[in-house]
Amino acid sequence: MLGLRLHGAGDARLDDIAEPEVRPGTVKVRIACAGICGSDLSLYETAPIPLDWPHPLLGEQGPHVLGHEFSGHVSEVGDGVDDIPVGALVAVQPSLADGTCPACVRGETNLCEQSGFIGVNGGGGGFSEYVVVPAHAVFVLPDGFTPELGALIEPLSVALHAVRQSRISEGQTALVVGGGPIGLGLLLCLRAQGVARVIVSEVSTSRRALAAALGADAVDPRETDPVAYAREVTGGQGADASFDAAGVGPATFVPAVEALRKGGTTVAVAMYHERVEFDPGMLMVTEKTCTGSFAYTRDDFRSVIEAVADGRIDPLPLVTKRIRLEDVLEDGIALLRGDGRDTEVKILVTS
Numbered sequence: 001m002l003g004l005r006l007h008g009a010g011d012a013r014l015d016d017i018a019e020p021e022v023r024p025g026t027v028k029v030r031i032a033c034a035g036i037c038g039s040d041l042s043l044y045e046t047a048p049i050p051l052d053w054p055h056p057l058l059g060e061q062g063p064h065v066l067g068h069e070f071s072g073h074v075s076e077v078g079d080g081v082d083d084i085p086v087g088a089l090v091a092v093q094p095s096l097a098d099g100t101c102p103a104c105v106r107g108e109t110n111l112c113e114q115s116g117f118i119g120v121n122g123g124g125g126g127f128s129e130y131v132v133v134p135a136h137a138v139f140v141l142p143d144g145f146t147p148e149l150g151a152l153i154e155p156l157s158v159a160l161h162a163v164r165q166s167r168i169s170e171g172q173t174a175l176v177v178g179g180g181p182i183g184l185g186l187l188l189c190l191r192a193q194g195v196a197r198v199i200v201s202e203v204s205t206s207r208r209a210l211a212a213a214l215g216a217d218a219v220d221p222r223e224t225d226p227v228a229y230a231r232e233v234t235g236g237q238g239a240d241a242s243f244d245a246a247g248v249g250p251a252t253f254v255p256a257v258e259a260l261r262k263g264g265t266t267v268a269v270a271m272y273h274e275r276v277e278f279d280p281g282m283l284m285v286t287e288k289t290c291t292g293s294f295a296y297t298r299d300d301f302r303s304v305i306e307a308v309a310d311g312r313i314d315p316l317p318l319v320t321k322r323i324r325l326e327d328v329l330e331d332g333i334a335l336l337r338g339d340g341r342d343t344e345v346k347i348l349v350t351s
């Protein structure tokens with residue numbers, strides 16, 4: 001079968017690879033749809049995982065197949081799997097956890113000491129034809145779901161986890177810095193939770209237009225200072241919560257913190273390209289909270305599926321392009337690293 005494997009920095013190839021075989025306790029899924037994530041672009045650019053380093057929970061050496069946001073149809077189940085019907089449309093939670101470390105025992109499986117991801121660290125991936133995954137990673141999707149909706153559960157779970165980290169309440173005001181897939185996913189999750197006003201600060205015209213169409217106050221930070229705007233619309237107080245979904249460095253983190261009201265919370269939900277200088281004394285006098293958000297738990301995944309199923313969240317407007325697996329390098333990864341940065345949000349690989 002065809003699989004997009006990462007051989008090194010800037011070197012991903014559509015290789016002819018062996019079809020994976022089902023084992024006891026696993027499920028074989030024929031991939032129907034897979035999303036391209038910003039982290040796929042980072043992996044492509046830097047290939048930070050040595051090919052000869054096997055992840056302790058997967059035990060495989062590289063090159064690994066890319067793609068961790070995917071859905072598909074169950075083609076086969078292994079011995080001991082009796083609650084997942086063949087033919088079912090499923091989404092796969094790609095995050096790995098050992099289940100035994102202190103973080104896992106606390107229930108914070110996203111902070112597992114042996115954290116890793118199917119589609120990053122091995123175990124197959126979404127940019128291929130078949131994957132074999134542990135049965136516990138599989139979510140059978142309710143009636144009405146499509147493969148495209150299924151592939152969007154993973155990025156929305158990243159967003160929902162960050163919203164939960166912010167402790168924002170109904171009727172409050174949020175600032176989201178960055179209107180990419182995660183920033184706009186945050187917007188959808190915040191609106192679904194009844195947050196009254198979501199300000200999205202984004203430089204791209206098309207992404208800003210999409211944010212506005214989805215109910216945000218969309219501002220161009222080169223024309224409108226998001227900090228001043230957040231204060232203006234909250235009677236001088238500032239936003240109750242903010243999110244840095246851009247991770248540029250001081251240019252995106254500092255306004256996220258400054259736009260907060262006293263006692264507000266900012267959540268870093270991006271990899272940072274630059275370090276940020278920081279005065280902890282500011283936290284003392286304002287009781288602002290700065291925290292982070294990493295991936296998601298099983299409960300986040302389940303909650304997103306419920307919210308999409310009952311219509312509280314409709315992520316389809318985030319999909320700006322659909323391509324074939326054969327074209328993933330040129331029409332997907334190369335596009336998103338070039339002009340597509342401004343024009344695209346989520347590109348889906350469909351079969």
Ligand SMILES: [Zn+2]
Pocket residue numbers: 097098099100101102103104105109111112113114
């Ligand atoms: Zn663990």
